[in-house]
Amino acid sequence: MTREPHRPLRADAQRNRDKILAAAVRVFTEEGLDAHFERIAKEAGVGSGTLYRNFPTREALVEAAYRNELARLCDAAPDLLAAMPPHRALHAWTRHFMDYVTAKFGMAEALQAVVDSGTDPYNESHQLIQAALAALMDAGVAAGTIRADIRPADMFAALTGIALACGKPHQRDQAERLLDLTLDGLSPQCHPTRDRTAD
The missing domain is CATH 1.10.10.60 (Homeodomain-like)
Structure with a gap:
C-alpha cells in the first residue's frame, strides 16, 4: 500500500x-x-x-486507532529482542498479541463500519504480524531455544486459534495458559526437529 x-x-x-x-x-x-x-x-x-x-471523521479515527494497535504490536518485536533473550522476547510478545486481539475484538463494531465504508483497515495486517513473528522465531532458532521446523505461519495459526477461543478480557487467564502450552511445544529439547527450510 x-x-x-x-x-x-x-x-x-x-x-x-x-x-x-x-x-x-x-x-x-x-x-x-x-x-x-x-x-x-x-x-x-x-x-x-x-x-x-x-x-x-469517525471512520478515520477508528482506522487510525486500529492501525496504531497493529503498529505497537509489530514494533514491539525488535524492542523485546534488544532487551531480552529470544525465548523470553517471544513469550512477552505473545502477551502483546493478546492485548492487540482484545482491542480488535472490542472495536469490532466500529471496525466493521469502516469496512462498510469501503476502507480495509486489515490490509497487510497478517503479513506484518507474521514478519514480526518471523524475526522473533528466527532469533530463537539461532539461539537454539526454538524448534527449527515450525514456521511463523504455523505459530500465527496457533495464536489466532487461542485468540478466537478466548480473546475476551475475562478469558485472559485461560489464554495465557494456552499461550504457555503452545510456547512449551516450541522447545527443541522435547521434540525432534525437522529443518523447515528442507521442504
Whole structure:
C-alpha cells in the first residue's frame, strides 16, 4: 500500500495524537460505534478541536486507532529482542498479541463500519504480524531455544486459534495458559526437529 509522504508531527502534537488513539480504543471498546467524540477527547485530555483536527471523521479515527494497535504490536518485536533473550522476547510478545486481539475484538463494531465504508483497515495486517513473528522465531532458532521446523505461519495459526477461543478480557487467564502450552511445544529439547527450510 502506497502512502503519501508527510511531515513528522511536533513532539507535543504527536503526544496528543497518541493519547487520542489510546483513548479511542478504550472508548470504542466500551461503547461501540455510538461513542461520542467528546468522551474520547475528555479521556485523552485534549480539546474537541484537537481531536477533529487530527481525525475529522469517525471512520478515520477508528482506522487510525486500529492501525496504531497493529503498529505497537509489530514494533514491539525488535524492542523485546534488544532487551531480552529470544525465548523470553517471544513469550512477552505473545502477551502483546493478546492485548492487540482484545482491542480488535472490542472495536469490532466500529471496525466493521469502516469496512462498510469501503476502507480495509486489515490490509497487510497478517503479513506484518507474521514478519514480526518471523524475526522473533528466527532469533530463537539461532539461539537454539526454538524448534527449527515450525514456521511463523504455523505459530500465527496457533495464536489466532487461542485468540478466537478466548480473546475476551475475562478469558485472559485461560489464554495465557494456552499461550504457555503452545510456547512449551516450541522447545527443541522435547521434540525432534525437522529443518523447515528442507521442504
